[in-house]
Amino acid sequence: MAETIHVNFGGFVPLSTVDWRGRSVCVVFFRGCPVKCWYCHNQAIQTGEDRRAVKEIEDLIRSSSLLISGVIFSGGEATMQPSALLALARYSKSIGLLTGLHTNGVYPDVIRELIQQQLIDHIALDIKAEWNLYTVRGKERAVGKQVKDSLTLCTDAFHAGTLRSFEVVTTLFPGYGEEVMTISQDVAPDIDLVLQQGVYTGIKPLDMNELKKIADKLEKKVRIRTRSDGEITYEGNRNSGDAGIR
Ligand code: SF4
Secondary structure (H helix, E strand, C coil), rough: CCCCCCCEEEEEEEEEECCCCCCEEEEEEECCCCCCCCCCHHHHCCCCCCCCHHHHHHHHHHHCCCCCEEEEEECCCHCHHHHHHHHHHHHHHHHEEEEEEEEECCHHHHHHHHHHHHCCCCEECCCCHHHHCEECCEEEEEEEEEEHHHHHHHHHHHHHCCEEEEEEEEEEEECCHHHHHHHHCCCCCCEEEEEEEEEEECCCCHHHHHHHHHHHHHHCCCCEEECCCCCEEECCCCCCCCEEEE
């Protein structure tokens, strides 16, 4: 008899319109993450255990399937649990849903496997710091190389047509704007770079104008995502004094 695969489960949102641009999706949250960002919006599921059979999560996905066109695997870090992630992606594809992954890119081998097995349609790679500063907190283990490998393999797959949709997301707080300059240089011109407004209790978030000023220094088209104004495409001051927004 086949061994039952379990997932360390973090939660389920049956219907979301903000986790995959232009799509209605359900979101499966995987519990556990090696990075442990201080500003994490999902700190409650960074650690702990809630083991469920994958079949239980498949039933949740199926119960949403009439309302959605895709599934997002998020967390926590879904690629920390490769067996469960691959099984759920395979199930989702089998019932005709598109699949997406929000990832910190620390496990490039799992991302490669998803792409090679044609189990993933969309990846949002969250890059948090310059490569040489990138560590797993508590262990001080540098993981910049792994994240860079993930960026390279996703970019290559996007260009080869084996990954339908790919974006790089970086979360910005006051005083952290410089890191995005370095990150931006490593993101190919045809890959969407998303500047995401960081939100954390006690810290005044950067507003749209402040984010646009950071974007102006990058001299490339970006997407800017804020809680109050949603997401826009911003072309900045490159061609004229007028910001190009759609
Ligand atoms: S990588 Fe994402 S899930 Fe992990 S701690 Fe950072 S923000 Fe939270």
